[in-house]
Amino acid sequence: MARRILKATFEDRCNGCELCVMEAQRQLKRVGLSDAPIRILRDNTSSNLYFYVELNESLLTKLNVNEIFKVCPTGVFEIIEEQDEQLLG
């Protein structure tokens, strides 16, 4: 059985809108930033604003990653299908 895993493959495209964070939290029936499966980190130290996407894969396994993929306006994510090792073994 294949697992669908969300990857922030194109992190450099992130515009910091945090819609992915909100989508993930809504699926967990809450609104906020704490205990979020996705975090958008800001680098304030350089001369520009850069974003980093931090994913908690164990929390994301419970979620509909397709909805998170769709809500991103800049195409930061891709979904990779991996075979479940237990089944393969």
Add this chain to the structure above:
Amino acid sequence: MSNYLDKKILEIDLEKKTFLLKRRNDLSDIIGGVGLSMKLYGEFRDKKPLILSIGPFNGFFPYASKTSVFFGVKNKVYDYYLGGSFGNRMRFAQIDAIVILNRSRNDIFLEIQDNNVRFLDYGVDFQSHGLPGRRSIIEFKTNKYLHDNYFRFSGSEADSFLSFKKILGIVLTGTHNFEVKETLEYDILYKEILSRYEYLTEKKSEFPSCSGCPLGCAKSNIAENSGNFLVHSLVGCQFAKKLYSNNDLIVSCFNVLGYKYTHEDIEKYLNKLHNLYNEFIFQ
């Protein structure tokens, strides 16, 4: 959430280096944002307040992505609507308004986490404060104040006022999560609003975006000023004016969040706001 109608006001006195969080139910007929700021400005004007406030939809709905920044100099008042993530963090700190009173004797940084405030002296490693992913920073850089290193005020008045107060920076962290009772209705309404790109008057681009807005528009970095009172009470983006001046949509949003405001309440509120407005000379 228990009682949306109460307003939580964080008062910070720079001179005494003290703070106080007040839960006020006497402000329940004031929706938020510019209305809340005007009311608080009237109460504290002798103490030269800098007021940061949000509206009921900040953090909950798309395009409600600004922070109302309000202050007075001599007989004039200034209102700005700063983009970025600060308003979103205020929501998750459970603060409706931050009222910064008086002037510090020395240059300081403010670290706010939920209802707690720390006064940090010049020389601290300011960037190491706050919780990554849940914080928002306003900081003096070279010759102006920048929020998250990108968003800024138009003109020089807000920068001058922050400098006058000797605030070098503010780092705000919000750690609270909210449960929404009407989950399905909230989800539907959220997605419906998010999908209404055609109502926005600014185009999608590749710049940093405000929290809760997918556009990344070219104008997000410059704070708005003046404009529609209802939009600025909700502290929505002016480019989403068609959405956030639509009373039917607004009442739907109120209902789903548990607010009791009706169409009539909105009309009464706007009348009250115009009366308050007439007390001030806006720039």
